[in-house]
Amino acid sequence: MIWPFRQREASKSMSPAGHADSTIQQIERLLFPPFEVHHTNDGAEICVDRSVDTNLYAALVDLEEGIVDEIVLKSIKDSIDVLTQVRHLLNVKQQLVTDPELLVVAPPVK
Secondary structure: OOOHHHOOOOOOOOOHHHHHHHHHHHHHHHHOOOOEEEEOOOOOEEEEOOOHHHHHHHHHHHHHOOOOOHHHHHHHHHHHHHHHHHHHHHOOOOOOOOOOOOOOOOOOOO
């Protein structure tokens, strides 16, 4: 299986400062989009949070409660897609020095 973040295109040239600001803004919008506010017919206000951390937290709570449904799986898949987009924007590539027989995925270091 080839991971989507393993293949990259060359980034377009831009001034380093302008590129960094633009990239940070794109990452912020991807990871933490503004709340969506909706109103029901009876006037109640509903706030929708589409941020990646909140989606992953909600999916984790559901999984811990034994809920594994389409919504949970979609939240996880969509969050992974956003993180892959962020990795692409940052042009982060994992370089393997050797050709290992096994790649172990471990929890992130805090």
